[in-house]
Amino acid sequence: MTDKKKLLRSLAGEAMDVPPVWLMRQAGRYLPEYRATRAQAGDFLSLCYNPELAAEVTLQPIRRFGFDASILFADILLIPQALGADLWFVTGEGPRLSTITSAADMAGMKTKDDIHETLNPIYETVRILAEELPKDVTLIGFAGAPWTVATYMIAGQGTPDQAPAHKLREEDPTTFDALMDLITEATIEYLDQQVKAGAEVVKLFDSWAGSLKGAAFDKYALAPAKRIISELKARHPDLPVIAFPREAGDKYIGFAKAVGADCLAIDTAVDVKWAAENLQVDGCVQGNLDPKLMITGGEELASEARRIRDALKGGPHVFNLGHGITPQADPENVHVLLEAIRS
Numbered sequence: 001m002t003d004k005k006k007l008l009r010s011l012a013g014e015a016m017d018v019p020p021v022w023l024m025r026q027a028g029r030y031l032p033e034y035r036a037t038r039a040q041a042g043d044f045l046s047l048c049y050n051p052e053l054a055a056e057v058t059l060q061p062i063r064r065f066g067f068d069a070s071i072l073f074a075d076i077l078l079i080p081q082a083l084g085a086d087l088w089f090v091t092g093e094g095p096r097l098s099t100i101t102s103a104a105d106m107a108g109m110k111t112k113d114d115i116h117e118t119l120n121p122i123y124e125t126v127r128i129l130a131e132e133l134p135k136d137v138t139l140i141g142f143a144g145a146p147w148t149v150a151t152y153m154i155a156g157q158g159t160p161d162q163a164p165a166h167k168l169r170e171e172d173p174t175t176f177d178a179l180m181d182l183i184t185e186a187t188i189e190y191l192d193q194q195v196k197a198g199a200e201v202v203k204l205f206d207s208w209a210g211s212l213k214g215a216a217f218d219k220y221a222l223a224p225a226k227r228i229i230s231e232l233k234a235r236h237p238d239l240p241v242i243a244f245p246r247e248a249g250d251k252y253i254g255f256a257k258a259v260g261a262d263c264l265a266i267d268t269a270v271d272v273k274w275a276a277e278n279l280q281v282d283g284c285v286q287g288n289l290d291p292k293l294m295i296t297g298g299e300e301l302a303s304e305a306r307r308i309r310d311a312l313k314g315g316p317h318v319f320n321l322g323h324g325i326t327p328q329a330d331p332e333n334v335h336v337l338l339e340a341i342r343s
């Protein structure tokens with residue numbers, strides 16, 4: 001019998017004194033070797049679609065730090081692009097997309113069956129990683145959840161309050177629901193291909209779930225996640241899934257169970273003692289160190305990391321940040337963090 005990888009043990013429900021660790025955005029601009037490879041590729045999107053170089057940047061933080069898991073290098077906005085949206089990145093500002101705000105815009109979109117033509121290089125990246133990753137490191141595939149992806153497709157960029165998407169869902173629910181359905185179906189096919197290529201776990205990022213309240217949260221965050229996860233598990237019964245309905249607050253309670261996820265990722269605002277009592281009863285919790293501590297470091301970082309680890313060690317836990325590591329983070333602080341958690 002082979003020893004099961006540490007991340008997979010946590011996702012299967014095992015509590016450990018030293019949890020597995022990985023960081024959201026662990027491949028990224030805070031690493032000089034990432035910036036060099038991105039320059040070699042030309043730009044961020046060219047890097048995403050270059051399987052050799054995308055695999056290389058995925059492996060960089062594994063080599064440098066020895067994390068327990070690796071997340072495919074890609075982006076949640078590749079799905080809109082594969083569905084026919086224009087996508088580009090403005091340096092220092094973020095993503096820009098052509099917008100979907102009417103039935104006529106929807107009529108111009110491609111179908112779920114057309115996405116692979118654009119996304120094939122991503123599956124190739126996964127295949128390379130499945131070969132090249134160290135045998136004890138788990139490979140995580142991912143996609144954006146439909147609501148979060150829709151917010152970018154409707155506004156054409158990131159929005160602080162997701163107002164354009166809320167406006168469309170209230171004023172033209174037919175168009176909005178058609179868009180949500182299209183993203184949901186495309187996401188199922190995209191993640192299915194990632195798993196077939198070698199992803200061992202998948203994570204759904206609903207970064208803007210927190211702006212959905214009450215029944216809207218259930219309809220647009222919970223229901224699509226449930227549909228995606230149940231279809232993936234029908235195709236791949238042993239596939240573990242991590243759900244991240246960021247800033248869901250009280251709506252985190254029962255979410256993992258309701259959508260069929262094996263692990264619930266939580267943001268920095270969630271109190272870990274509350275999480276141990278209210279969320280770990282349903283299984284694994286992932287989180288939730290404040291990414292700002294990766295900039296400042298020192299004893300504050302080490303003691304906060306140990307506090308989170310110890311508060312969650314009574315149940316299954318995957319140590320991570322509450323959101324992505326930022327470009328200002330000091331790579332040396334990752335060593336401080338790992339030393340604090342693993343010693």
Ligand SMILES: Cc1c2[nH]c(c1CCC(=O)O)Cc1[nH]c(c(CCC(=O)O)c1C)Cc1[nH]c(c(CCC(=O)O)c1C)Cc1[nH]c(c(C)c1CCC(=O)O)C2
Pocket residue numbers: 023024025026027028029038044071072073074075076077093094095142144158205207324
């Ligand atoms: C909302 C969202 C996006 N992308 C993603 C989310 C959900 C998680 C979250 O809330 O952060 C998810 C994502 N984006 C990226 C990954 C790769 C895997 C990883 O290391 O975590 C993952 C999992 C690479 C990336 N995606 C992006 C970069 C930076 C691009 C660069 O190198 O210039 C990386 C490494 C660009 C991106 N991509 C996106 C934005 C808003 C931006 C610009 C903002 C920023 O620059 O941080 C959309």
